[in-house]
Structure formats: structure tokens, C-alpha cells
Amino acid sequence: xxxxxxxxxxxxxxxxxxxxxxxxxxxxxxxxxxxxxxxxxxxxxxxxxxxxxxxxxxxxxxxxxxxxxxxxxxxxxxxxxxxxxxxxxxxxxxxxxxxxxxxxxxxxxxxxxxxxxxxxxxxxxxxxxxxxxxxxxxxxxxxxxxxxxxxxxxxxxxxxxxxxxxxxxxxxxxxxxxxxxxxxxxxxxxxxxxxxxxxxxxxxxxxxxxxxxxxxxxxxxxxxxxxxxxxxxxxxxxxxxxxxxxxxxxxxxxxxxxxxxxxxxxxxxxxxxxxxxxxxxxxxxxxxxxxxxxxxxxxxxxxxxxxxxxxxxxxxxxxxxxxxxxxxxxxxxxxxxxxxxxxxxxxxxxxxxxxxxxxxxxxxxxxxxxxxxxxxxxxxxxxxxxxxxxxxxxxxxxxxxxxxxxxxxxxxxxxxxxxxxxxxxxxxxxxxxxxxxxxxxxxxxxxxxxxxxxxxxxxxxxxxxxxxxxxxxxxxxxxxxxxxxxxxxxxxxxxxxxxxxxxxxxxxxxxxxxxxxxxxxxxxxxxxxxxxxxxxxxxxxxxxxxxxxxxxxxxxxxxxxxxxxxxxxxxxxxxxxxxxxxxxxxxxxxxxxxxxxxxxxxxxxxxxxxxxxxxxxxxxxxxxxxxxxxxxxxxxxxxxxxxxxxxxxxxxxxxxxxxxxxxxxxxxxxxxxxxxxxxxxxxxxxxxxxxxxxxxxxxxxxxx
Ligand code: ADP
Ligand code: MG
Numbered sequence: 118x119x120x121x122x123x124x125x126x127x128x129x130x131x132x133x134x135x136x137x138x139x140x141x142x143x144x145x146x147x148x149x150x151x152x153x154x155x156x157x158x159x160x161x162x163x164x165x166x167x168x169x170x171x172x173x174x175x176x177x178x179x180x181x182x183x184x185x186x187x188x189x190x191x192x193x194x195x196x197x198x199x200x201x202x203x204x205x206x207x208x209x210x211x212x213x214x215x216x217x218x219x220x221x222x223x224x225x226x227x228x229x230x231x232x233x234x235x236x237x238x239x240x241x242x243x244x245x246x247x248x249x250x251x252x253x254x255x256x257x258x259x260x261x262x263x264x265x266x267x268x269x270x271x272x273x274x275x276x277x278x279x280x281x282x283x284x285x286x287x288x289x290x291x292x293x294x295x296x297x298x299x300x301x302x303x304x305x306x307x308x309x310x311x312x313x314x315x316x317x318x319x320x321x322x323x324x325x326x327x328x329x330x331x332x333x334x335x336x337x338x339x340x341x342x343x344x345x346x347x348x349x350x351x352x353x354x355x356x357x358x359x360x361x362x363x364x365x366x367x368x369x370x371x372x373x374x375x376x377x378x379x380x381x382x383x384x385x386x387x388x389x390x391x392x393x394x395x396x397x398x399x400x401x402x403x404x405x406x407x408x409x410x411x412x413x414x415x416x417x418x419x420x421x422x423x424x425x426x427x428x429x430x431x432x433x434x435x436x437x438x439x440x441x442x443x444x445x446x447x448x449x450x451x452x453x454x455x456x457x458x459x460x461x462x463x464x465x466x467x468x469x470x471x472x473x474x475x476x477x478x479x480x481x482x483x484x485x486x487x488x489x490x491x492x493x494x495x496x497x498x499x500x501x502x503x504x505x506x507x508x509x510x511x512x513x514x515x516x517x518x519x520x521x522x523x524x525x526x527x528x529x530x531x532x533x534x535x536x537x538x539x540x541x542x543x544x545x546x547x548x549x550x551x552x553x554x555x556x557x558x559x560x561x562x563x564x565x566x567x568x569x570x571x572x573x574x575x576x577x578x579x580x581x582x583x584x585x586x587x588x589x590x591x592x593x594x595x596x597x598x599x600x601x602x603x604x605x606x607x608x609x610x611x612x613x614x615x616x617x618x619x620x621x622x623x624x625x626x627x628x629x630x631x632x633x634x635x636x637x638x639x640x641x642x643x644x645x646x647x648x649x650x651x652x653x654x655x656x657x658x659x660x661x662x663x664x665x666x667x668x669x670x671x672x673x674x675x676x677x678x679x680x681x682x683x684x685x686x687x688x689x690x691x692x693x694x695x696x697x698x699x700x701x702x703x704x705x706x707x708x709x710x711x712x713x714x715x716x717x718x719x720x721x722x723x724x725x726x727x728x729x730x731x732x733x734x735x736x737x738x739x740x741x742x743x744x745x746x747x748x749x750x751x752x753x754x755x756x757x758x759x760x761x762x763x764x765x766x767x768x769x770x771x772x773x774x775x776x777x778x779x780x781x782x783x784x785x786x787x788x789x790x791x792x793x794x795x796x797x798x799x800x801x802x803x804x805x806x807x808x809x810x811x812x813x814x815x816x817x818x819x820x821x
Pocket of ligand 1: 390391392393396419420421422423424425426427572573
């Protein structure tokens, strides 16, 4: 709403007719309705069609509310005590129905007139196949004239406590009905530029709010909602697009103007494989981003195993060739260690040192590293959050790569780019694909690259679903794979609230596996959250080296772990896992040349949603498809990394169902932001004014 405090929409809700202090308290507590504006944005979830009068013969159990017109044939009070009720029969030319009252009996009885025409409205019920209404609304009408209410009556989301205070889903409409006439067009001014109103054929903002609550027709309602949904997407998009467009225009960034010796030597002599087309494309994007004098802020989304590490490494070499330092930050110690190992081995014949800084780096070494970073004698460092602590100072950080970004908060990232006078270029890599629509909405201020191609020669992983009654034959299958020299993961879920119970069920599982795979013919590693880091590391290493053939684990191995010889991923109680977790776990196999399998073991009782998840896993290996399905099944709020985004504050729009509207909103927002990032053009002024009025409310991240 517009920012001025004089604006009627900022009035406290208790100023509204019909809202006393008690109801106001409840509205605040139960529905977060504090102001007139909040009530205006409390949209009905459906409408009851009061334009229609049903014939009694047409009433059926699928109709929730109905309006009927007929003659009152008779009425009488029957029953005793709590069963005492007033029953009346209403008849139209097609049949008869029953009206019942349990309360206010004598009052209603006095009011009813036999032989009179009534228009009745209420919730439909059926008793012994006969239609009836309990406590209907009644209105006297002239005989022979059909008299409908000519509107769609809104029904609002509400709560039990509010219902008890007379504010159920329908009564709530009275409040909105009291509010709307108080608002004039200047209270809900247009905020979209004319060109967009025209292109989208949108109704005005003022009309949209009126019609979304009290529509004059179904068509008017749909138009109103379409406009409001568009506005939700558009405003979120334009705020991010402006941040991005301004960065493109005004930010200062260090320039990597040459491709130097380190890059070339590594690329031509030590790269162990050909880059995929997707990897090359992303490198080109990064190259051009770091050449134009503006700061790069790029999100790289790649499916599990698409080869993001090598892209990161080549980018870092580019920075170092140009005289800058580069760092790579991972969310956990295990992952930082693993990046350090693989990058060290890739660079083993190169004249460049790699260092690792984590929470467990010993003091002496830490001191040495900090000193070298500050002096600039150390150019490539890998680490965890330890890299962003105050004490870490870089001489000239040119590129920061952040792996698996959703585990880092925005503030944590921001502290990285404060570490240099000119902010370093930033490459954010996500471990698990998130749906495109979500990426657009949550990360609209970043530039966006996608790696949707896996390196060649990978055999697709075969995924199957088995009920746990087949466990023995599944274990037999694993035995065969081990005979061929392969290794297997067996994963147990964290299900219970209690760590102790989880631990016990893991131990039980372990004993069961051990009985099937006895020593000394088979050796088993076990890793779980209760072990201390050294024990974990030792057990992990035994598996990595091939000293053990089976890894029994909870989900601690979820991301990043790389054991190419492992060819089976068995997931126990797979129905307890989310889709992105299952996909990550599956990504632990299929990393070598051998054919790999993922087996999802479940009980035979599955919820519909669990069944959908399993079906999705079996039918595709594509992380992007899986992410879309995940969004569809769970909604955006539950997708990792988006909850804190703040831009997903959607009241009406739906990321899954309203994709087309989102696409248009994004396209038009980007166009305006790139052409006129200050919104100084005459037709953009009202948008500028509106965005100004939102100042101080959350915008997701202004990260440079
Ligand atoms: P992720 O994108 O999941 O981080 P990684 O960077 O760990 O993937 O790469 C997965 C595996 O694929 C590694 O073993 C890596 O060496 C290998 N790899 C990466 N790029 C290629 C390529 N172009 N050709 C063949 N193998 C590749
Ligand atoms: Mg990775």
C-alpha cells in the first residue's frame, strides 16, 4: 500500500465497524490481520453462487450450499430436551425439502407463516435420501417472482476461535463489506505502467481488489485474480531485476582480462577429460562476466554429477592468472576436505599450492594460512565457514566460489564480499536443482547458468521399487554385485523424534546386514551422527579405499561423497525421504564406469504422496524434473533454501499453477529493469513510487 500514515489502509483493524477490541485481538492473533490493508489482502478462498436458485429435485450431496425458493407447507415442534427441534417442509414445483432449527425455536416459530413463499439459503444436508437444511437463512418473497441475490458471496479462510466469535468464513464477508465502500480509487492507486496494463489486458488495481472480494460475475472474478496474481509476481520480480540491472550497469568488478599460463597449461595438459558442452558454455559465461568491469554474481545450477567442481577450478585459475586470489567455500568439513583432495590431485603437476581452512585446522597452520592470505602469497584456498570469519583477510580476493549455497545464509555470503575494496566475483553453485520457477523468483537478482548435461559414458542408474518383504532377495542381489568387486550403500532414515530411537533402529539394521554379510568374508563400515568426526572419517576412508564392501549409514553421507566403485544404493524406508534427498542419495552411485542400481525399499502401506515420490524416482534420473515434481507435491514453502527468501510471499499466485503468468511477469519486469533501472521514465513513475512505499519490507537479498 502507499506509505503515507494518513492512508486509510494503514488504520488499525479495530477502527472498522463491526470489529470491537475483542474481535480485533483475535483477528491479529489468529490471522495476522492488524490493519485495514491486511483485511483487504485476506482474500476469499471461494464464492457461493447466490445468483442461482436450485429446484429441489436437482439437489444432490455434491452441492454444499444452495438457495431454494418455495412455499412453506407446514411446521411443528417435535422431540424432548436436547432432541427438541422445529421442523418445517418447503415445497417447490419439483419436490419437498425439510428445514430444521434446534435453537431459537419459539422465535422462529412465531415468524414462520404457512402458505408463504420463502427464499431459503443454507448448507445442504441429506437425511434418508431427503434434502434438508439446518438453520437456513429465510427471506419472504412475493409469490410467483423468482428473486435471486445477484452476487457471488465470498467465503473467507478463518479459524475455530474466530468462528466462536461470530467470524466464520461467511460472516467475515460483513467486515470486508464494511471496508470496501470506505476505499476510493486513490487509496488503491494503479502501480503498473500503462504499457503493461495494455499488453496483459489487466483490469485496474482498484477494480481488481473490489472484484476479488465481491465479484459481479465469475468472469469478473477471474479477471481480478489474474491481475492480482500478475502483480504479486511482477513486483517480486522487478525488485530483484532492478538489483541485477543496477549491478550490470553500476557495480565495479575486478577485470580478468587474460587467459593465462595456469589456465592454459591445466586445460591443455592436465585436464583428465573433455569438457561437456554445458561446462564449456558456463565457462564462457563466466569469462565474459569477469571481463566487463562489473561484478559477477552468478548462480550455477547443475544436476548431481554434472561436473561443477571442474568449472569452479578453471574459474579460479582464471582469477589467479590475473593476479587475484580465489577461494571456494563448502558447507561442511567433509565436503571441504573432499574438494581439497580432488583439487589437490587435479593440480598435482601444476606450480600452484592449494590450502584448506576449516574449523579443525590446527592453530599453527591456521596462523600461517591467515598470514599468507593477508600478504597475498597464497592464492588458492578451500574451506568452510571458517573462511568468512572476521580474522580472515585477503590481500586481493578476486573470485569466491560457494558450493551448495542453500546451506549458507545471505548474511554469511555478504560477509565474503566485504573482504575486498572492490567486491570479488561470486559464483554460487547449487547441489540439488531447484525448479526453474523457484530459481527465478528467489534468485532473480543473480545471473543464472544451468548445466543440464552429464559427462559422457555414464550409464544411467536403474532405479527400482521393492516392498520390504523382498529384502532378502535384494540383499542377495547386493551379494552378487560384491562378488563382482563392487561396493554398496545401505541407508537408514532418521525418522523418530528421538535420536536414541534412530540410533537403535540403525543398530538393528546393522546387525541384520551383518548377519547376512558375515566377517571375514565381508566387511562393513558404519557412519552415523553420534560418532565423533575422527571415527566417522576412519569408517568413511575404509569404504573409500575398498577395505569394506558395504557402507551402512544414516543420511550423513548425503551430499558430495564420491566412491566411483560403489554400484548399489539401497534405501531402507524410502517412503520416509523427500524427493531431493532421494535424488542426492542416488547420486552417490553411478559415478564410475559400472552399471549402477538404486533400490527403494518401502513398506507396503504407502500414502499417495509417498507413492508419487517413489514413482517419480523410478521414472526419471533428471534432477530438474524431480525438482519440479517436488514443488508440485510440497509447495514452495517446504523446498529447501526458499523459506527465508521472503520474495515468496504469495497470497494468490501459485508457482506451479500460474507458471504462464510468472513467465510474463518475469519477462516484462526484466525488460523494464534493463531499460530503465531507476524507473525515471514518466510511465514508470507510479511503479517507482509504489516500490518506494515498500521500502523496509523484505526484499530477499541485495547481495553486492
Ligand atoms: P557435481 O556437479 O555433482 O559437483 P563433480 O564436479 O563432483 O560433480 O563431478 C562428478 C564426477 O564427474 C567427477 O568424478 C568428475 O571428475 C567427473 N567429470 C566432471 N566433468 C567431466 C567430463 N567433462 N567428462 C568426464 N568426467 C567428468
Ligand atoms: Mg559437487
